[in-house]
Amino acid sequence: MCVQSLRMDAVLNYLRTHRQRFVEELCAYLRFPSVSAQTAHTRDLRACADWLVEHCKSIGLKAKRHATSGHPVVTASTPRRKGYPHCLVYGHYDVQPPEPLDQWQTPPFEPVIRKGAVYARGATDNKGQHFAHLKAVEAYRKTGVELPCDLTFVIEGEEEVGSEALTEFLKKQRRRLACDVVVISDTGMPSKKHPALTYALRGVVALEVAVRGPKADLHSGIYGGSVDNPALVLAQMLAQLRDKRGRIAVPGFYDDVEPLSAHERRQFKRLPYNETAYKRLLGVTALFGEKGFTPIEQRSARPTLEINGLTSGYQGEGSKTIVPAEASAKITCRLVPGQSPRKVVRLLKQHLKSICPPTVRLRLEEGHGADPYLVSPTSPPAQAALSALREAFGHEPVILREGGSIPIVNEFKKILGIDSLLLGLALPDDNLHSPNEKFDLDCLARGSAMSALLWPRLAMALRY
Ligand code: BES
Ligand code: ZN
Secondary structure, three states, X not given: OOHHHHHHHHHHHHHHHOHHHHHHHHHHHHOOOOEOOOHHHHHHHHHHHHHHHHHHHHOOOEEEEXXXXXXXXXXXXXXXXXXXXXEEEEEXXXXXXXXXXXXXXXXXXXXXXXXXXXXXXOHHHHHHHHHXXXXXXXXHHHHOOOOOOXXXXXXXXXXXHOOHHHHHHHHHOOXXXXXXXXXXXXXXXXXXXXXXXXXXXXXXXXXXXXXXXXXXXXXXXXXXXXXXXXXXXXXXXXXXXXXXXXXXXXXXXXXXOOOXXXXXXXXXXXXXXXXXXXXXXXXXXXXXXXXXXXXXXXXXXXXXXXXXXXEEXXXXXXXXXXXOOEEEEEEEEEEOOOOOHHHHHHHHHHHXXXXXXXXXXXXXXXXXXXXXXXXOOOOHHHHHXXXXXXXXXXXXXXXXXXXXXXXXXXXXXXXXXXXXXXXXXXXXXXXXXXXXXXXXXXXXXXXXXXXXXXXXXXXXXXXX
C-alpha cells in the first residue's frame, strides 16, 4: 500500500472513530436559534457565531468573527503555504424561521436523534452540511496528515435573507479570499445511492404586495357591499398571475429564458424519478406544473412565481364579520439562466399596477434577489468532486440542476472570479424550510469522508 493511501486511511479512520462526538457537537451547534429573518434573534446569531469561532479554534483553525452591517461572518483557515492551492469552503449558520411550531414533533432548537438522523431547524440547511467539512479538516489536523490544499471557511449568517453583508465582506477581503475554487455543500441529492454534483441553481427575486382599502377594518354588515374588499381584490389580482397551463401570466416574463437543449433534457430523463413516490413524499393528490415540461424540469430548470405568504383580516378563533382594511402577499419568483431579478421584478410590478382596480391603494416592496447560476460539470475540479463523491458514497454520482438559490455563488464569480463546486448532502425528505427538518447521520459521515477525499483530488485537478 502506498504512503498516500495509508495517510488517507488514517484520516478516514479518525472520522469513523469520532463519529459519536461529532454528533454531540453538531447538536450543540443546532441549539442556537440563529434565525436571520427575525430581529428578536440577533443576539442568538452572534452567540452562534461565537460558538463556531471557538469550535474552529478547537480543531486547529485560525478563526475570527467579523462584524458586518448585518449578522457576523465567521472565517476559519489553515495556515497559508506558498505553492499550495487555496480553496474556500462556504456555509451559513443562519436558519429559516421554525414556524409553524405546533407541527414539530420535538422543539426545533432541541436537537434529538431519531432513526439515524438529527432533527432540528438548520440540521441540513446548513449547519450539518458545512460541519461535515469542518470535521474532515479536523481529521487532517489531528492525525498530522498534511492537507494538500490551504483552506478558508467562510460561514455567514445571512444566507436565508439574501447574503447582502457577505457581498460587502467579499469585496473588502477580496485579496485574502483570492482562491482557486469554492466548495459548497448546501444543496441536495436524489438519494444516498445517487450522490450529486449540482451544476445550476435558480435565481430568485422577492416582492411584497399590499392593497389598502378603508382606513380601518369595517363592520361588513353595515358597510359591506358599498366598499371594495381588499382581500378579494388581492385574491383576484394574484389569481391572474398564472394561467391554467401553469404559465406565469406576466407579460415579458419568459422573454429572456434560455431554452433547454435536447441533450440536457435527455440527461434529465436519466435522473431517478418516480411519480407515485414523489407525490407521497410531498403529500399531494396530484402534481401541477407548466405544461410541456417534466416535474424535474419544472422544479429546477423553469422559472416560477410562488405566493409564500398571504395575509388579511381576522385569523383568530371563530368568526369576525369585517371588511379588512388591508391584504398582503409575499411573492418570490425563481429565475433561470437568461433572466435577471431586476427585470423580472420590474415586469411584475408593472403588471400588478396595471391590473389593480382604483378602489384600493397598491403598495409594492422589493426584497432580496439573486441571479441564476450555471457552471460546467466537466471542469477538472468537477471531475475531482465526482470522484470523491463516488468513493465516499460507493455509488456513481449524478449531475443535476437544483431549483433552490444560493445568492452568494454569483458574487464569488463576480468578485473573486471563481466558480463554486456544489456538493449537496441533503436528502429529499430532509424537510428544508419545513417543520421537522433533519440531517441523516450517514450523510454526515459520508459527507465528511467525501470532504477528506476531495482535497488531494482537487489539488491534482488544480495542477499544483
Ligand atoms: N440550501 C438552500 C438552497 C438550496 C436548497 C439549493 C436545496 C438547492 C437545493 C439555501 O439555504 C436556501 O434556502 N436559499 C434561499 C435563498 C433565498 C432566501 C435568497 C432559497 O433558495 O430560498
Ligand atoms: Zn435554506
